[in-house]
Amino acid sequence: MKRLAMLLSLALAVVVLHASVTLAADKRIFRLEEAPVGEIEPGKATDFADLILVSNIYDCLVAPRAGGGVQPHVAESWTISEDGLTYMFALREGVKFHDGSTMDSGDVVFSVERMMTMKEGFFFLFDGWIESWEAVDPQTVRITLAKRYAPFLAALTRLPLVNKDLVMANLAEGEYGELGDYGEGYLSQADGGSGAYSVKSHNKQDLTVMTRFDDYFLGFPEHAPDEVRMRYGLEDATLRAMMSRGEHDVSSMWHSFPVYKALDQLDGISAVMEPQAGGYYVKINTQRPPTDDKHLRRALALALDYDALAALITVKEGVAGGTAARGPIPASLMGHDESLPFRGRDIEAAKAELAKSNYDPETSEPVRITSHLCCDTHAKVALLMAANLAEIGVKTELQEMPWPLVMESAATIETTPNLTPMVQITSTPDVDPLLYELYHSSSTGQWHNMEWLLDDEVDSLLAEARGEMDEAKREALYKQVNARLVDLQPDVFLFDSAGVFAKRDNITLPFENEAKRTGVIWADFNFRLTEVR
Amino acid sequence: MGVAGFILRRSAAAIVVLVGLSILIFVVARIIPGDPARMALGSVATPEQVEKLRNRLHLDESLPIQYWEFIKGLARGDLGESLVTRRSVSLDLIDTFPATLELVLAAGLIMVLVGVPLGIIAARYRDTAVDNVARLFALLGVVTPSFVWAVFLMLLLSFVLGLLPVAGRLSEAFDPPPMVSGMYTLDALIAGQWRAFWDAIQHLILPALALALAGMGQAARLTRTNMAEVYGRQYIEMARAFAFREHEIALKYALRPAMIPTLTILGLDFAVMLGNAFLVEAVFVWPGMAKYGVFAILRKDLNAIVGTVLVIGAMFLIVNIIVDMLTAYINPQIRLGRRVA
Numbered sequence: 001m002k003r004l005a006m007l008l009s010l011a012l013a014v015v016v017l018h019a020s021v022t023l024a025a026d027k028r029i030f031r032l033e034e035a036p037v038g039e040i041e042p043g044k045a046t047d048f049a050d051l052i053l054v055s056n057i058y059d060c061l062v063a064p065r066a067g068g069g070v071q072p073h074v075a076e077s078w079t080i081s082e083d084g085l086t087y088m089f090a091l092r093e094g095v096k097f098h099d100g101s102t103m104d105s106g107d108v109v110f111s112v113e114r115m116m117t118m119k120e121g122f123f124f125l126f127d128g129w130i131e132s133w134e135a136v137d138p139q140t141v142r143i144t145l146a147k148r149y150a151p152f153l154a155a156l157t158r159l160p161l162v163n164k165d166l167v168m169a170n171l172a173e174g175e176y177g178e179l180g181d182y183g184e185g186y187l188s189q190a191d192g193g194s195g196a197y198s199v200k201s202h203n204k205q206d207l208t209v210m211t212r213f214d215d216y217f218l219g220f221p222e223h224a225p226d227e228v229r230m231r232y233g234l235e236d237a238t239l240r241a242m243m244s245r246g247e248h249d250v251s252s253m254w255h256s257f258p259v260y261k262a263l264d265q266l267d268g269i270s271a272v273m274e275p276q277a278g279g280y281y282v283k284i285n286t287q288r289p290p291t292d293d294k295h296l297r298r299a300l301a302l303a304l305d306y307d308a309l310a311a312l313i314t315v316k317e318g319v320a321g322g323t324a325a326r327g328p329i330p331a332s333l334m335g336h337d338e339s340l341p342f343r344g345r346d347i348e349a350a351k352a353e354l355a356k357s358n359y360d361p362e363t364s365e366p367v368r369i370t371s372h373l374c375c376d377t378h379a380k381v382a383l384l385m386a387a388n389l390a391e392i393g394v395k396t397e398l399q400e401m402p403w404p405l406v407m408e409s410a411a412t413i414e415t416t417p418n419l420t421p422m423v424q425i426t427s428t429p430d431v432d433p434l435l436y437e438l439y440h441s442s443s444t445g446q447w448h449n450m451e452w453l454l455d456d457e458v459d460s461l462l463a464e465a466r467g468e469m470d471e472a473k474r475e476a477l478y479k480q481v482n483a484r485l486v487d488l489q490p491d492v493f494l495f496d497s498a499g500v501f502a503k504r505d506n507i508t509l510p511f512e513n514e515a516k517r518t519g520v521i522w523a524d525f526n527f528r529l530t531e532v533r
Numbered sequence: 534m535g536v537a538g539f540i541l542r543r544s545a546a547a548i549v550v551l552v553g554l555s556i557l558i559f560v561v562a563r564i565i566p567g568d569p570a571r572m573a574l575g576s577v578a579t580p581e582q583v584e585k586l587r588n589r590l591h592l593d594e595s596l597p598i599q600y601w602e603f604i605k606g607l608a609r610g611d612l613g614e615s616l617v618t619r620r621s622v623s624l625d626l627i628d629t630f631p632a633t634l635e636l637v638l639a640a641g642l643i644m645v646l647v648g649v650p651l652g653i654i655a656a657r658y659r660d661t662a663v664d665n666v667a668r669l670f671a672l673l674g675v676v677t678p679s680f681v682w683a684v685f686l687m688l689l690l691s692f693v694l695g696l697l698p699v700a701g702r703l704s705e706a707f708d709p710p711p712m713v714s715g716m717y718t719l720d721a722l723i724a725g726q727w728r729a730f731w732d733a734i735q736h737l738i739l740p741a742l743a744l745a746l747a748g749m750g751q752a753a754r755l756t757r758t759n760m761a762e763v764y765g766r767q768y769i770e771m772a773r774a775f776a777f778r779e780h781e782i783a784l785k786y787a788l789r790p791a792m793i794p795t796l797t798i799l800g801l802d803f804a805v806m807l808g809n810a811f812l813v814e815a816v817f818v819w820p821g822m823a824k825y826g827v828f829a830i831l832r833k834d835l836n837a838i839v840g841t842v843l844v845i846g847a848m849f850l851i852v853n854i855i856v857d858m859l860t861a862y863i864n865p866q867i868r869l870g871r872r873v874a
Contacts, residue, residue, distance in 0.1 A: 029705060036828065037617055044619070046578075124579050175589070188619050203628070204618045205828055206820035207701075229705065235816050237684045241692040241699045404567035404833065445580065 028532040030225035030507065032250040032525070033239065036232035037204040041188040042160035043114060044121045051522035053208060053230065058160030058193035061089055061108065061141075062153055064429040064523040066516050068277075068332060070153050074103065074161060074194075075141075084148040084469045089141045096215045097163040098191060098198040105135035110164035112143065114182055122158035122427065129155075148467040150474055154430035157520075163192040196220070196528040197228055207231050216528070223508075223531035239502075243269055249507045249532075253499035256376045260315045263502035273319040274499040274511040277332045277519040278425030278434065280313075280322045282385065282492035283450040284418065290364040291418040295357035296394075297489040300367075300419070302350035303392045304385060304492060306343060312380050315500055321377065322495025328438070328485045330496035332519045333431040334471075335478025340486065343493060350392050359394065366395040370417035372406045381421045381494075410447040420450050423497045429520050431478055435462055439481075439490065451490040458484055506533045539861075540854065547850040554846045555607075555839065559600055562838040569833040573616035590616075590835070603839070612843075613836030617828065622840040626822060630844060631715025632702065633814070633821035637806045638716075639741035640748070644799065648749035652756025652795070657783055659761050667753060674750025680812035683743035687816065690739060697739050700818035704732050740817040744810055748802040755798055759791035793864055800856030804849040 034049035045054040063073035072078075075089040095103040112133040115123055131146040145152065167183035170190075174181025183192065191199040196218070197210035210228045212220065234242065234251070236259050242248035244266050251263065253274075264271040284291050284300070291297055306324070313321035323331075326340040358364075369385055371378035379400060386396040399417070401409065409415045426434035436443055441459050443449040458481060465477040485491075499521060503509060508531040510516040511524040518524055570586040571578065591599050606613055612622035648671075655667035691699040702717050703709060707729045710720040718737060721730035763769065764787055772782045810823035826841035828834070 039619075041619065119585070120574070120578075120582060123582075127579075184619070203820055205825060206818065227705075231818060233815070234700075234818060235684075237687060238700050238816055238818060241687050244692060245695065245699060247699055402567075402831075404572050407571055408566070408568060 027226040028223070029227045029229060030250075030527060030530055030532050031229045031231065031248045033231045033234050033248065033252045035252055035254050036206075038202070038208050038230060038232055039188070039204065040191060040199060040202055040208070041184060042111075042121075042162055042193070043118045043182075043184070043187070045160075046121055048521055049230070049232065052525045053210075054160055054193075055195070055522040056197045056210065056228070056525075056527045057191045057195045057199060058162070059095065059195050060159055060161060061156045064157055064518040064520045066514075066518055068334075068429060068519065070157060070429055074108075078153075080469075084150075084467075085145045087143045087145070087152070088136070089143070091139045091141065092217065093139065095194055095217045096213075097166065097194045098213055099163065099166055100215070101163065101165060103161065103163075103194055104138040105141045106138075107164045108141045108161055109133050109135045110167070111159060111161045114162065114167075115159055117176060117179075118182055118184070122155075125151075125155040125158055125428065125433065148469060150466055150469055151428065151430040151432035154428040154432070157428055157523075160193065162187065163194070166192040196224075196526075200227075205232055210527070218528070220528055221531070223533055224528050225530060225532045228527045239263070240266075243502065243504060246504065249504045250509065251502040253501055254375065255502075257313055257315055257321065257500065260319075260500050260502050264316060264319075268505050269502055270505055271315045271319045271500055271502050272509065272512060273315075274501065274509075274521065274524050275323065275332065275517070275519055276425050276497045276499055276521060277330055277429065277431075278423060278497040279325060279328065279330050279491075279493060280421070280423050280495040280497045281328075281438075282381070282494060283420045283422055284490055284492065285413065285416045285450060285452055286488070286490050287413045287452040287454065288416060288418060290357075290359050290367060293357045293359060294489060295353045296359045299350045299353035299357065299359075299392060300385075300389060300394070301343065301489055301492045302346045302353060303388045303394075304343075304494075305345050305388050306494070307345070308384055309381060309494060312384070313377060313495070313500075319500060320498060321500050322497050325493040325496050327482050327493055328491060329431060329435070329478065329482050332496075333426065333434065334475050335431050335435075335482050337479055337482050340482075345388075347392065354392055354394070361393050361395055364395075366397040367418045368397045368399060369419040369421075370399045370401055370406065370409070371421055372403050373400050374403055378421045382419075385419065385421075407447045410450045411445050413452050416450045416452060419492075421494075422447075422450075424448055425497060425521065429518065429523075432462075432466060435478070435481060439485065453488065453490045455484070455488060458488075507531065508533075536858070539858070543854045543857065547847075547854070550850060551843065551846055555603075555843055556600065558839050558842040559603060560596065562833070562835050563596065563599075565830070565833055567833045569616055569835050572832050573834070603836075612840040615829070615837045616834045617832050617837065622836045625825060625837065626840055626844055627715070629820060629822040629825045632819060633807060633810055633823050635716035635718060635737065636740055636744060636810055636814070636819060636821060637803065639718075639737050640745035640806055641799075641803045643741055643745035644748040644752055644802065647745075648752030649756050649792075649795070651749070651753040653760060653783055653788060655753065655757040656760035656764060656787070656791075657779070659757070659764075664757075668757070671750040671753035671757075674746040674748075675754065676750075677746065678812075679743050679747060679809065680816060682746050683740065683813045683816040686739050686743050698736050700736075700816075702733060702736050702819065703729065704736075707732055740813050740819050743816075744806055744813045748799065748806065751802060752795060752799055755795040756788075756791060759794055760787050763787045763791045789863060793860055796859055796863070797856055800852050800859075804845075804852040807848050808845050 038053050039045045039050040040053050042054050042058050045051055059074045061075040062070040065071040074092055074095055076092040078087055078089045080087055097103060129145050129149045132144045134142050136142050170183055170186035171180035172185045176182045189202055196213055196216045198213045200209040200211050202208045208230045212226050239251055260271040263269050284297050286292060324342040326342055327337055329335045369382045371382040382398055386398055389396050437448040439453045439458050440462050441454050444452055461477055461481045465474050468474040510526050510529040516529055570583045574582055574586060587593055591602050615622050615625055618625055651667050655664045658664050690697045710724045710726050710729055713720050713723050717733040718730060721733055772786055810821060811827045814821045814824040829837035829841060
């Protein structure tokens with residue numbers, strides 16, 4: 001009897017303690033998931049998780065604008081010289097860093113210098129373009145370019161502004177002379193930003209906790225979260241259990257589509273879609289036989305069953321991992337051509353193109369299709385392609401590779417597979433980085449340029465568009481690029497890409513509201529504009 | 534040779550094993566396919582950035598020179614920098630090891646406190662329904678992988694019944710207790726944070742149970758088998774003839790000799806759990822060293838791979854030494870044999 005009483009007391013204590021814990025959690029908490037690891041060092045951040053973190057912890061001179069392009073942010077205005085080389089930025093007054101200090105032009109200049117010296121992260125967007133930078137007065141910064149660079153303002157969305165004094169007070173031994181490690185060690189664990197959220201704790205492989213910065217210069221809407229918890233790499237079963245119990249709010253976009261379908265069936269959880277400024281491409285190695293033949297490439301594109309492919313990435317009506325594409329440039333970016341038809345399957349036309357090619361099923365090398373192991377969708381797409389190509393008599397060889405080997409295989413023409421399904425999204429709110437990475441000859445040898453197009457006309461048009469400051473003329477140039485690419489068929493343009501996420505119904509993500517949607521994933525996960533009800 | 538000599542001799546042998554292990558893992562880590570510098574810098578890094586990092590990490594040097602650099606760092610207690618977290622691997626291990634140790638200790642406790650009594654009961658009531666049920670339970674534990682248990686237990690106890698939290702080490706309402714050992718349960722106790730302690734215990738139950746079930750089944754089966762064999766010996770018959778009480782016979786005369794092989798296997802299981810905890814840590818979002826180690830392998834984080842393997846290796850050796858000492862303590866033949874020698 002005594003034992004029974006003890007057990008009952010213990011059980012009661014458990015219930016009471018459990019209840020008290022539940023009562024303690026009365027903050028608006030927003031919990032999202034991304035793939036590990038999460039990098040918060042602003043000079044190094046490049047992956048999705050990093051960019052979501054950094055864009056909420058740091059501010060930039062400009063920010064992505066809903067609907068495309070950029071808008072004033074820390075810079076409330078700017079002027080561009082007649083020759084397009086000198087940019088004068090007028091800084092907003094009263095922007096505070098998380099330590100309470102006020103941002104001025106010294107911090108901006110320091111941030112530019114830091115990026116140009118460390119040469120990491122998105123340095124490549126500025127490499128060779130920025131010639132000099134100076135603080136004209138505490139509220140004005142002048143940046144001079146070596147050459148005209150039309151995507152410069154968009155690139156500035158990838159130049160986070162850091163707190164100079166804080167960084168200088170936390171230098172450690174390093175490779176930058178008297179600047180030591182340039183604060184790299186410190187900023188990898190703590191934050192030196194002015195963004196809407198500040199870092200409370202950070203474990204790159206598991207969890208980053210951020211709290212609302214009440215002095216943020218743009219203020220907070222009514223339902224903005226007080227605390228944000230970003231978890232890394234939840235297993236499917238864990239995600240399902242946590243979301244159904246209300247212990248987690250939003251999934252990453254890296255789960256398989258059947259997982260989103262299953263989550264969408266649960267009460268209080270919905271699958272949602274974020275249209276992105278990028279494409280789902282099947283990259284074709286245009287230099288390696290047998291896909292060095294333009295007619296064979298066209299035959300491949302015509303043979304694919306786009307409806308079956310669409311079914312693979314569809315969760316429900318209106319929610320899918322992409323929408324029908326008309327060409328290499330997605331609908332949300334400059335140069336997209338609405339007059340082009342959606343791609344569709346046409347077996348007879350595919351056979352006709354194949355007949356024009358030099359492909360011989362008896363003697364030609366099989367078409368090697370490689371998918372990377374990160375997402376089972378790519379493997380399914382590869383299988384479907386192999387089946388479709390068999391119908392027109394093209395031999396294929398399937399191979400799956402871990403991501404590191406895919407990256408390595410892109411190093412030479414000989415090692416790059418013939419076909420590789422891949423999603424590619426622009427690095428800034430401008431079409432320039434997407435097209436340069438995909439097709440310009442200077443980008444070959446890297447995973448994003450497995451096409452090895454090496455086409456002088458495309459190179460020249462892309463370079464010309466970079467230097468063209470007139471928007472209309474620039475758009476015309478990109479349309480020419482678009483037409484040339486459709487003709488050369490260096491990719492199968494499967495879909496304009498979209499991210500699919502599962503979320504609890506009490507959460508409204510910024511991209512669900514068209515007036516807030518930018519198509520740029522890190523900006524579409526603006527915590528401040530997320531509503532937690 | 535006394536206990537001190539025994540420990541010294543085993544420690545010296547352990548150091549030799551660790552040096553061999555460090556060379557082996559150092560070489561193996563470097564022949565895994567993939568360029569570590571490229572993987573560390575991500576997909577948008579330029580070839581110049583990759584080259585710069587390769588130089589900084591001495592990756593262009595020969596293997597012996599790279600190993601020498603590593604040993605020089607190790608002598609200073611520096612395991613090098615992680616390519617993924619960009620921090621000292623030593624610091625990463627200090628952060629992650631206590632979580633895994635806490636998990637493994639809890640699993641070890643379950644393994645012993647449930648597995649061994651289950652074996653004793655099965656042996657005591659062998660060939661009865663109780664024995665059959667216990668054996669079935671033990672068999673299920675052994676043949677079912679930890680990650681399957683992890684998902685099953687999570688779905689049953691968290692998703693369906695809602696009795697225990699799904700993941701993590703603490704609820705969102707709590708901040709981690711001030712770090713002393715890095716084990717939240719212990720640190721919460723030290724800090725007198727009772728609610729945090731109870732919350733940490735609740736979070737620990739499912740992953741520890743999932744991790745323990747295989748070893749628990751193993752312990753039950755071994756204990757049963759060994760005790761059944763001991764029960765057949767004459768001195769047990771004699772004890773019964775002298776009307777010793779049955780639980781006294783079981784715990785005092787049958788269990789002790791039966792525990793020697795069980796203890797050896799339990800020791801090995803305990804050490805193996807340190808490395809095998811990965812899937813359980815992944816399912817329960819447990820920020821431990823096993824998960825850290827597997828991420829390190831997947832991303833070819835050279836220093837982190839070597840550091841993790843060395844820590845697991847060291848723990849393996851330490852546990853072995855402890856098991857040897859316990860075995861000597863339990864078995865008078867070993868103790869007396871050593872004294873005679």
